[in-house]
Amino acid sequence: MGEQAAAVIGTGQTRHTTKRHDVSIAGLCREAVDRALADANMDIADIDAVVLGKAPDLFEGVMMPELALSDAIGATGKPMMRVHTAGSVGGSTANVAANLVRSGTHRRVLAIAFEKQSESNAMWALSIAVPFNMPVNAGAGGYFAPHVRSYIRRSGAPEEIGARVAVKDRRNGVRNEFAHLRQPDITLESVQASTMLWDPIRFDETCPSSDGAAAVVITDEHSAGKRAAWIHATAMRTEPTTYSGRDQVNPRAGRDAAAALWRDAGITDPLSEVDVAEIYVPFSWFEPMWLENLGFAEEGKGWVLTEAGETEPTGRLPVNPSGGVLCSNPIGASGMVRFAEAAMQVMGSAGEHQVDGARTALGHAYGGGSQYFSMWLVRSEKP
């Protein structure tokens, strides 16, 4: 069985928001599933297999939610599996679904990911004090803030770069009907005046806590029509959270995944060849950090692209025209939203935040302590 071409033919997401008290977890997932199926012009009965992605169970306190959700996501009588790679899981879930089609195992696969942060408190869940250790953990921001400081020191980036990313992404969110935060009036000054949460990360440079779900329908070429985002390459890499000499600013797993992705997609100069990128940026400084990790800029120079406005919607490489994770963070779904937004861009279905002429797009996600990376490269043309 040779490799099959695979394409995204439908995407769906919920309007991400702080509290979706009007629906259950199942109802939230189903909203995204129904939208993705409608976008693909399919019914649940047309789906051959279902892949569900979900961040740590402690976030909602539901063990093995994939079993409780199998009715809602249309998995009855079909192969179903759950993927878990922390915050990158939405991306990994889309990659697993893509590879079920590319391998010829299934023809039409539904991938779905969710988080209902309002049912719990992610900072609590990420800060459980383990016996014998200092209870210093303070959520994801507390984990990443020291590494942001290291990046600023290593790169010599001007202090306002983080604020510039926040202004760009929050303004981008205004043009995205599904974005949680939309702040048309945000300015560099207002970001810099916002509360310092985990110095050097400010409140306005931090993602919100969102309830939301996302889904994509991936099929082989027999089921794909003209409107499709063809998957040219997928990549995932992992590394331990800590080891002596680990580079926490520019992790090797991310560099290796990107190198594999560009190689498999036949891309030699990512900055010239990629039209738009949806990159997982939960704290604003991660835009320049991941631009370097992904190979869009040489080490220490990612901030130069940001400063020059090249990551604006009109720039050389628009980054997160959807507003990104800084506007919406349903953790388990956030990676899939990146992947779906990349697909929407090359399908021309991104609405008001469509990048003109986008034909090649990157979807990217990371998770844990920058230890899981997943990415895909989609194009409007078939491989």
Added chain:
Amino acid sequence: MLSAPLEPGFDYTRSYGPLLGRFAAGLRACRILGARGADGKVHVPAVEYDPETAAALSELVPVSPTGTVRTWSWQSAPLSGQPLEQPFAWALIQLDGADTAMLHAVEAPGPEAMRTGMRVHARWAAERRGAITDIACFVPGEGPDERGELPEVPDAVEEMLTSPIHLSYMHSASPQESTYLRELAEGRVVGMRCPVCRKVYVPPRGACPVDGVPTEEEVELGDNATITTFCVVNVPFPGQRIKPPYVCAYILLDGADIPFLHIVLGCAASEVRMGMRVRAAWKPREEWTTNLANIDHFTPNGEPDAPFESYAHHL
């Protein structure tokens, strides 16, 4: 090996959605509702999506609080949090008017009082909150029926349910970490060197993350260290053990090849720098246990800052 309890807990806040919200409102009013499936089957407890077709369901129908035990098992030693404190039966009960059986507890004097096919009815909790636990348990015999005194089905929707979950683990340290913790209880910080890469890990590891073998050669480390990088935590959150603001820093002890996280006191947060030299400030000896918290904090030791190159590869 050292072990200690780890007991995370949280009061999760569930939202029911429209269909389960009506089911829960029924329970609060002492009525049990089922969801009518695409094929006409009545599912109790109510389900939001048809188990066969995945269709979203919307029709709820009242069923009887009386039903038939389809199968059961005996819980001879109830656990904390279970429906009854004395021994009881777990049973699959098909209520009259329902096509599916639901799991609940049956109060009975002993297993000899239980049999498949027996009739049981719901006993309601005195205080109800719109949850499945509003049915305290089932008891043998017929209950009231529609010709009797059943309450009306309410026209109400429950929105939220608070669901406390508490887990109880015993967390064990690896043999290597246990050695390190016992040394900490004596006021010493001991790392271990990986026999392959020769890096000194503190805490020591059951498996070196690079080479996969246990760290073994003990290396006593002093109290002096370099701050590689840090942040200032200003955010309060549930379960937090240290009152913000505090400086959370990666501390690279002299002689170690990996930093660990600790807090820095003894100077203003604004004075803390990457490369700052610090030393361990230990708690009074009588407070020492097998815990890194024996070091109360790190504090500036007055030495000149370490050059960036000396710790750059630990960032």
